Amino acid sequence: MTEEERKRRKREGLQLLEKISMPEQEPEVRARNFKEVPHGYTAEMAVEEAWRCIQCKNSPCVQGCPVEIDIPAFIRAIQEENFQESVDVIKRTNALPAVCGRVCPQEEQCEKLCVRGKKGMPVAIGRLERFAADWEAEQGEAKVPETAPPNGHKVAVIGCGPGGMTCAGDLALLGYEVHVYEAFHASGGVLRYGIPEFRLPKDIVDRETHYLEQLGVHFHYNMVIGNVWTLEEMREEEGFEAFYIGTGAGLPWFMKIEGENLNGVYSANEFLTRANLMRAYDPDNYDTPTWVGENTAVVGGGNVAMDSARTALRLGAENVYIVYRRSWEQMPARDEEMEHAREEGVDFRLLQNPIAILGDEKGWVKGVKCIKMELGEPDASGRRRPVPIEGSEFVLDIDCFIVAIGNGPNPLLPDATPELKVNKWGNITADEIGRTSIPGVFAGGDIVTGAATVIEAMGAGKIAARGIHDYLDGDMSETDWPAFE
Numbered sequence: 269m270t271e272e273e274r275k276r277r278k279r280e281g282l283q284l285l286e287k288i289s290m291p292e293q294e295p296e297v298r299a300r301n302f303k304e305v306p307h308g309y310t311a312e313m314a315v316e317e318a319w320r321c322i323q324c325k326n327s328p329c330v331q332g333c334p335v336e337i338d339i340p341a342f343i344r345a346i347q348e349e350n351f352q353e354s355v356d357v358i359k360r361t362n363a364l365p366a367v368c369g370r371v372c373p374q375e376e377q378c379e380k381l382c383v384r385g386k387k388g389m390p391v392a393i394g395r396l397e398r399f400a401a402d403w404e405a406e407q408g409e410a411k412v413p414e415t416a417p418p419n420g421h422k423v424a425v426i427g428c429g430p431g432g433m434t435c436a437g438d439l440a441l442l443g444y445e446v447h448v449y450e451a452f453h454a455s456g457g458v459l460r461y462g463i464p465e466f467r468l469p470k471d472i473v474d475r476e477t478h479y480l481e482q483l484g485v486h487f488h489y490n491m492v493i494g495n496v497w498t499l500e501e502m503r504e505e506e507g508f509e510a511f512y513i514g515t516g517a518g519l520p521w522f523m524k525i526e527g528e529n530l531n532g533v534y535s536a537n538e539f540l541t542r543a544n545l546m547r548a549y550d551p552d553n554y555d556t557p558t559w560v561g562e563n564t565a566v567v568g569g570g571n572v573a574m575d576s577a578r579t580a581l582r583l584g585a586e587n588v589y590i591v592y593r594r595s596w597e598q599m600p601a602r603d604e605e606m607e608h609a610r611e612e613g614v615d616f617r618l619l620q621n622p623i624a625i626l627g628d629e630k631g632w633v634k635g636v637k638c639i640k641m642e643l644g645e646p647d648a649s650g651r652r653r654p655v656p657i658e659g660s661e662f663v664l665d666i667d668c669f670i671v672a673i674g675n676g677p678n679p680l681l682p683d684a685t686p687e688l689k690v691n692k693w694g695n696i697t698a699d700e701i702g703r704t705s706i707p708g709v710f711a712g713g714d715i716v717t718g719a720a721t722v723i724e725a726m727g728a729g730k731i732a733a734r735g736i737h738d739y740l741d742g743d744m745s746e747t748d749w750p751a752f753e
Contacts, residue, residue: 269348277347281319285388288317290395299581299612302465302549311351314399318346320384321391328381329393334727335362335434339378339393346396352411354400359413363437363483364430364476364726366405367459369398370468372723373602405475412482416443421740424449424508426493426681429457430722431713432514433480434729435736440483442737447508449491452545457516459722461545462537462572464579467605470544494684499709510708510736513696514729517714519676523567527625528671532559532633536568536576536672543579560585561667565636567591567622568672569599574606576670577614588614589664593621593641593654619643621654623661625669635663675719689752693718699750702732707746710735 269277290313292298292306309317321343329339338357345354358365374380374394382390404410421444425432428450436446454460456473481487493502502508520535522528539558542548548556564580566573569592577588590609592599595618599606610616619641626635640660643652677694689697689705695716702710712728714720738744 277319278322281316282322284316284320287320287389287392287395288313290392295608295611295613298466299578302582304469305466305608308402309395309399311349311399311403314346314396315349317392318343318396321347322383324383328383329378329391332378332381334377334723335368335730337362337378337397342400343391343393343396346400351400351403352407355404356411356413358397358400361730362726363434363480365397366401366472367430367468367476368723368726369394369396369401370472371459371463373721375603377723410475410479410482412479413441415441415483418445419443419740421445421510422447422506422508423510423512423736423740424502424506425512425514427457427514427516427713427715428452428455428487429514429516429713429725430459431516431725431729431732432457432512433476434726435512435514435712435733436485436729437480437483438730438733439736440480440485442733444737444740445486446484447486447488449488449493451490451492451515453489454545455487455489457514461541462575464540464544464575464582465549466578466582467575492680494681499681499685499688499706503708510740511710512702512729512732512736513681513704513709513711513715514713514725515678515681515715516725517675517719518678519694520671521674521676522671523622523673525622525624527627527633530625530627530633530669531631532561532667533625533669534671536566536572536670537675539576539670540572540579543583548583549579558583559668561633562586563589563666564668564670565589565591565617565622565664565666566670566672568674569594569601570672570674571601571605573672574601574609574614576672578609578612580668580670581612581614585668589617589666590614591617591620591622591636591638591664593619594651595619595643598651617664619654621656622669626663633667633669635665636669637661637663675714677715677718697752700731701735702728703735703750705752707749708739 290306342354342357379390425436425448455477520537542558546556547554548558560580560583564585566577620638624637628634640657641654644655647653696711698711698716702712710732712732713725
């Protein structure tokens, strides 16, 4: 590309105040299939969007990236149509680019800090990352970077979610022998059992797993650590010198209201696991019992609630309601997910809260009793507190009820490891680099912070990998280990 051509493309990019739209399925079509909703950028679209980036010197976008991608560099490579270089730049710090490009909340991370967002829309960093990753997949086998020579150290990663996979990949690049232990029969953790096929196809998770295998990571499935082995047994019998615990927040919360034991009531965890890990989305090949009935209500306002509602539609529910006690503006879900749900026909019942689930004579859900709410003064989260309106109760006729109000930490491994300190909520206590109360044992992601985002878990895995390297490389000793009260 000549210098004159570069200047022309830069001028044209500056004139584009909005992101290049990403093609996607029409709402009335996608609401009844599990195919991925967005189709992704073509090469021409990606290059045009990339030229919206002004390559600013301070690169504030990088500061908003938990996995430390050199964002200007990978976008510059797309500008030059050097797509392999773009992938190479991303994979220096992120082993899961196809995942991040699809489910990372870029609008609250890198794109939130993009200078172009001060006048118009920020650069579509996530869409460009997805394009680069998908372009590489279309070329065939992924390019595998050179790893450091084996250093003789052996590390166990407990939990094969995004944090564990990130930690494993970073350590493998540094020459460690890394073994990942997963309780389920397949990789990915929440990427596989929690995020629906139409948002994150399972073959994408398989593809990223295969890349880690090419880096030398060993995967072990159907291994419930804390039951099959304790950490001490793994240290003594298998020779592991350090551990990363990334077992997530897989313990569903319920509302503790009347009727939650009725048939037709699910936690979002169970419902999405049936749909995703147990492949209810593929009825031609899998016979997974998943009841949705004609009318399904989902309580909650986060991404999990959106995923549950949109999945219920695709599994055959005629009417799907999201019942949320605050307003649209206060919903914690991503704007894109909320809009997709609304476009597909999900009925948002806002400023309403379930107070009892009603059953028929056979023990099945037949309705949910709700009360209307109004917004009062802000609570500790900064959002206005929902206050019940006396005498406003009413019944919504449903035959399926899904609770999507959050999750707690998986208690199995902490319970099997008494010396591993936890807080009052059951989350593992860890410092800023993931060190726990046991020397050589690190932890991160939802098991430490409570339920958060995929990219935050990945960032925690990256930080912990750096800490494990310092610990085993001699830059950190057990005498440096923090004391936990």
